[in-house]
Amino acid sequence: MRQIVVVRGARHLEPFCMSFSLFACGRIAIVIFPLFAACGFAEEFDFSDQLPRIAPREPAEALQTMQVAPGFRVEQAACEPNVVDPVAMAFDEDGRLFVIEMRGYSEDDGQILGRVRLLEDLNDDGVYEKSTVFADHLSWPTAITCARGGVIVGAAPDIFFLKDDNGDGVADQRRVVFTGFGKTNVQGLLNTFKWGLDNRIHGATSSSGGVVKPVVDGEPQGDGINLRGRDFAIDTGAMTMTPTSGGAQHGMSFNDWGDKFVCSNSDHLQQVMYEDSYYSRNPYVAPPASRQSIAADGPQADVYRTSPVEDWRVIRTKLRAEKIVPGVVEGGGRPAGYFTGATGVTIFRGNGWPAQFQGNAIVGDVGSNLIHRKQLNSQGIAYSGTRIDEKSEFLSSSDIWFRPVQFANAPDGSLYIADMYREVIEHPKSLPPMIKQHLDLTSGRDRGRIYRIVGDTYERPPTLKLSEMSAAELVELLDDPISWRRETAARLLYEQSDRSAVSALISQVTKGATPQGRVLALYALAGLDSLDAATVSSALGDPHPRVRQHAVRLSEPLLRNSPALRQKVAALVSDSDPHVRYQLAFTLGELPVSEKQTPLAELVQTDGANPYFAAAIQSSVAAGAGSLLAELMTKSDPLSSGETKLILALAKQVGKQQRKEDVAAILAALPQLNQTNAPLTSQLIQQMAAGGDSTLATQLAASLDGNGASMLSRMYDQALAVVVDNKAPIDKRVAAMPTLRFRPFDADLFADLLEPSQPLLLQQAALQTLAYFKSAEVADLVIARWSAMSPALRQSAFQVLAANPTGITQLLNAVQAEQIRTADLDLTMLQTMKSLVSDKLALRIDALLKSETKSDRDAIVQAYRGALQISGDATRGEAVFLKNCASCHQMNGKGHPIGPNLAAMKNRGAEAILVNVLNPNLEVNPQYLSYVCLTNDGRALTGIIANETATSITLLQGENKSETILRIDIDQLRSTGASLMPQDLEKQIDPHAMADLLRYLLDQN
Structure with missing residues (x-):
């Protein structure tokens, strides 16, 4: 038996080794040591005399x-x-x-x-x-x-x-x-x-x-x-x-x-x-x-x-x-x-x-x-x-x-x-x-x-037996300084359903000593189905903003039958407290369209720059988006970027809903907007036609120009001019790119946009736009450009092919013709696509997958263990990181924070990093699972689910790209069962490069 002497009690030699438990979770800590057993290490070393049990303290x-x-x-x-x-x-x-x-x-x-x-x-x-x-x-x-x-x-x-x-x-x-x-x-x-x-x-x-x-x-x-x-x-x-x-x-x-x-x-x-x-009220808001x-x-x-x-x-x-x-x-x-x-x-x-x-x-x-x-x-x-x-x-x-x-x-x-x-x-x-x-x-x-x-000065109070208290006594406890007493009293009032408490609760709403108690009384009345418009109206005038906030929320079921209450709620649009206005942005959705548009428009002006406010406002116009949009279009004040973003979101919603009254309202307001903000008018029309409805776009354009088709053509030509202008700012070129989807497919144009000399962001935007074209020429172009694309671009290119009716077939043909290497494909996504295509195509995908020699991840890890003994170079390692890891990981401000935090990872040691680089799917935390989403318009998107709401999901992809998809636009959503991280990085990183990468990661503060 080999032995090693360790001085016990040496504090902080390993201060941050991750405690991995029910209460300390990370996928990357639990994959480290199975290979040691195969090496015979357990038999070779004996630590029995150096690992005495740590005694508990009584x-x-x-x-x-x-x-x-x-x-x-x-x-x-x-x-x-x-x-x-x-x-x-x-x-x-x-x-x-x-x-x-x-x-x-x-x-x-x-x-x-x-x-x-x-x-x-x-x-x-x-x-x-x-x-x-x-x-x-x-x-x-x-x-x-x-x-x-x-x-x-x-x-x-x-x-x-x-x-x-x-x-x-x-x-x-x-x-x-x-x-x-x-x-x-x-x-x-x-x-x-x-x-x-x-x-x-x-x-x-x-x-x-x-x-x-x-x-x-x-x-x-x-x-x-x-x-x-x-x-x-x-x-x-x-x-x-x-x-x-x-x-x-x-x-x-x-x-x-x-x-x-x-x-x-x-x-x-x-x-x-x-x-x-x-x-959940408005499926068009993300x-x-x-x-x-x-x-x-x-x-x-x-x-x-x-x-x-x-x-x-x-x-x-x-x-x-x-x-x-x-x-x-x-x-x-x-x-x-x-x-x-x-x-x-x-x-x-x-x-x-x-x-x-x-x-x-x-x-x-x-x-x-x-x-x-x-x-x-x-x-x-x-x-x-x-x-x-x-x-x-x-x-x-x-x-x-x-x-x-x-x-x-x-x-x-x-x-x-x-x-x-x-x-x-x-x-x-x-x-x-x-x-x-x-x-x-x-x-x-x-x-x-x-x-x-x-x-230090605490004196323990006697324990109260709330089970023995009357309803009136429970109401009194709603003002207690101890939150447990307040909440338990509120719970018992709800469970007991004792309506004898109603009178005391109404009095508590108006006369309660604390705002906490007044809020609880409002909810207790709601739980007893005894909250009326008069009580809510009184609370809307409470001196404490949080009481007003919750009164607004609890007014919602009463608004339909109380015009006076609706008027008082809407008047709070000028409340000085942002919590009240934020709640109001949601609650106004319960008002009739004719009554909510003006206060919602006022909220857009005061708070629309905040993305949470903007989304709340849009949630309130499942009906009436066109009326609100028309009112915003006629405002003379300059628009903030947040307001502009909301206007375009509303335009997209109107284009999807296609309600006659919405379209009519916008047609009436469009000429005035065009006089004051022609660029926004162009963007608005494009957003309304984002679903591919050229008829609607022509109708809108015709309201500004007798020849609507001619105007649209000019708008599209202007966007094209920006896209191909190498001197234009990259953000403007990228922003103009989606407009090209409304033009006929131009293979030469997109071939130029996918040249390696073009900025990466522009190439990515071009690929995203190509996904909307369904001709076989698109797939031919992507396959022809494949060899010149970086790994990050190939992921986007694969999504273009997956969205194309013939794309997967042409991709398989290209692989069989050795025009594309199997190693260059995302095989995990290809495996998932099997269940989303025809049986005949699935058989071809199966054959392709079987032809690729199944790598033994454990063997690859074992083969790379030598890298742990090499003295790597951190400067070279940074280059390896930026090329292979930075699209999904961040270190010292470089890269993108999509995957697990590498600052925590480094403290688990070189071997932990090694295993996770070479075998990323050994243990995957559910939050890092990759998903494939097929949309109703034929696109195929991949990424980890970064956010999920009642109406949308957000997929996070490499290079910190994100795509938010409305649930109403999702055809299928399936997990790949694997990490977003590629499984075959050994093809890009040899053992010496791995040693450099490890040195770089472990040297960072």
């Missing part, structure tokens, strides 16, 4: 390992044996604590070890003395909330309702209420159930997605709802589910006003900017991404750990440093890490902290044994999160067993922490066999802690 001792920000203290509320492996928690109406125990993490799902534990504080001293197993035999449970006398539990693929009928603390009822959540990735399971202002339970779907169906009498019902890229909400009264905006990873929270915050492993603070349901990163210091902000690195990590680093196993010392000696495993984002809303810290965003990092916090500062309709603790964290522990995975606003006004307390949090596949054999990945399954963080 509960009292663990508290001493923690450093918390000045002005705060940490208290222990529960520990083993009363609770183990806590990953989620919820308090019932009497303060009893239900805890999810995920004992099967990370490899033992098959044993069905998950449980729900009921904890009770018998003497109300803040310590839970009594512990009962409420339910067991659950598969990887990850979420819980209290509802209707029981609990709702998420354990993919199911959501359960559990209830104790006889008061013994054990669930008697156990039924599945929804099923279909994905569980292919333990790092991406459904999680985080929260009560919302709208009287629904909201949950996070995470990256595993799912097609979820309600279950009635044990049988799934209907076709289900696809939750890919979206979250969900449950109405516990009807037990129905609807999709909501979101789609992050692990953690979700609301502030007092219903603003939603989420996080992902390496994007630790995000805000959800709108509710998906509004966009809104911006629903999630927006809001951390001022970036998605992967620095974190400052105080814990040492585990011995097994030190050994792995030492092995790499001495080149006994491939790789280098990670992190370059840097004494701190950054977020790679953000989890459990929670907005603190209690009164147990100093007032200035209420509303802080709290995020855990289990791999770094710490809790981070941020101050949320309003910036219009969005927030910015700024670091509070300089060069330190809100709470950190020197105990590497400390794993803060989730948080909860508690009945006593404090923040509770679920500490899973595990010796090892690491995906088993990321461990070398010679190290893994000495570790126990189940260690800690019998341990777990729950803490609370409070201010």
